[in-house]
Amino acid sequence: xxxxxxxxxxxxxxxxxxxxxxxxxxxxxxxxxxxxxxxxxxxxxxxxxxxxxxxxxxxxxxxxxxxxxxxxxxxxxxxxxxxxxxxxxxxxxxxxxxxxxxxxxxxxxxxxxxxxxxxxxxxxxxxxxxxxxx
Amino acid sequence: xxxxxxxxxxxxxxxxxxxxxxxxxxxxxxxxxxxxxxxxxxxxxxxxxxxxxxxxxxxxxxxxxxxxxxxxxxxxxxxxxxxxxxxxxxxxxxxxxxxxxxxxxxxxxxxxxxxxxxxxxxxxxxxxxxxxxxxxxxxxxxxxxxxxxxxxxxxxxxxxxxxxxxxxxxxxxxxxxxxxxxxxxxxxxxxxxxxxxxxxxxxxxxxxxxxxxxxxxxxxxxxxxxxxxxxxxxxxxxxxxxxxxxxxxxxxxxxxxxxxxxxxxxxxxxxxxxxxxxxxxxx
Numbered sequence: 001x002x003x004x005x006x007x008x009x010x011x012x013x014x015x016x017x018x019x020x021x022x023x024x025x026x027x028x029x030x031x032x033x034x035x036x037x038x039x040x041x042x043x044x045x046x047x048x049x050x051x052x053x054x055x056x057x058x059x060x061x062x063x064x065x066x067x068x069x070x071x072x073x074x075x076x077x078x079x080x081x082x083x084x085x086x087x088x089x090x091x092x093x094x095x096x097x098x099x100x101x102x103x104x105x106x107x108x109x110x111x112x113x114x115x116x117x118x119x120x121x122x123x124x125x126x127x128x129x130x131x132x133x134x
Numbered sequence: 135x136x137x138x139x140x141x142x143x144x145x146x147x148x149x150x151x152x153x154x155x156x157x158x159x160x161x162x163x164x165x166x167x168x169x170x171x172x173x174x175x176x177x178x179x180x181x182x183x184x185x186x187x188x189x190x191x192x193x194x195x196x197x198x199x200x201x202x203x204x205x206x207x208x209x210x211x212x213x214x215x216x217x218x219x220x221x222x223x224x225x226x227x228x229x230x231x232x233x234x235x236x237x238x239x240x241x242x243x244x245x246x247x248x249x250x251x252x253x254x255x256x257x258x259x260x261x262x263x264x265x266x267x268x269x270x271x272x273x274x275x276x277x278x279x280x281x282x283x284x285x286x287x288x289x290x291x292x293x294x295x296x297x298x299x300x301x302x303x304x305x306x307x308x309x310x311x312x313x314x315x316x317x318x319x320x321x322x323x324x325x326x327x328x329x330x331x332x333x334x335x336x337x338x339x340x341x342x343x344x345x346x347x348x349x350x351x352x353x354x355x356x357x358x359x360x361x362x363x364x365x366x367x368x369x370x371x372x373x374x375x376x377x378x379x380x381x382x383x384x385x386x387x388x389x390x391x392x393x394x395x396x397x398x399x400x401x402x403x404x405x406x407x408x409x410x411x412x413x414x415x416x417x
Contacts, residue, residue, distance in 0.1 A: 068350075
């Protein structure tokens, strides 16, 4: 039985990864999930966290992966992510700035429930990016 | 006198020429941007199509499935997202959209989320109920903006702020024809095109079919919205290109006409001068 499987990653900006991998790990809405070859058919919604891909050629790549859906159907995985940024592409300074801005917004918007939700989401995104990069 | 009118005509030709330069440049800019916009529109399509397939599969695979996003309720308030441009000079692009709004129903039943400077201005001026006027720039709206809009909409829908969410955008039929179109986002059209129920594979949904479904819906809405945005932007550019092309042609025609008049005036002046000289010599 083969130990690799095909993984496709698409975002609203198009297909950004399509290759054979040996394992794939990402954060779903109910915790981290790792996928190996010959996984059972599986569908789940993606949370916010780090994604790790072990490619068939031995390379390991990390990325920030937020929102979307992961499906594994007949040994083919398809990740449809809202945001998917390779660790190399993350701008740490920008993420830091975004974090500060979000914290400030959160402090200002004490009673406004909608404002709090938006700021929390922004803060979480920034933290995920910073976590992946460092 | 003939001389003064010659000068007038020359000035007019000059001004028409510089207008033509501007319209030509705008046309070129619009067509190069249009190419990019069309590419963007095509690359985002797989995203929401894939999500839609997943939603349909979840609906089909579980019998006693129900979600707040899919139940139809009596429509008292409709949230309409209207996508228009940031600038004018795009033929009938903006006015076609606004005309389509007035055909949608009474003002009390509508709650508008305008996108684009023109749309924001139009709806605030006409006293519509506006959900948020912070999306002034349609051309540079990002995926992240679409997600915050989607978050806002799904939240409002769940809270019963409105019972139906539609988007009014401009469909790019071809480079020469763009028509306003509405698309229903919520409630999700259930049972429209179910995937073939033949031999279905069993799928494990974690943490559960309902939870996955409800988590995917906001993403799907955002994807749809982003797709509509991209298409509208492409339509705007196509409309602008056509309008500017027509304007350039018009200007060229005017210049031809004016040059003819200029030459006639010049000829007239020369003839008059000769007549005067000849008349003077005969005396």
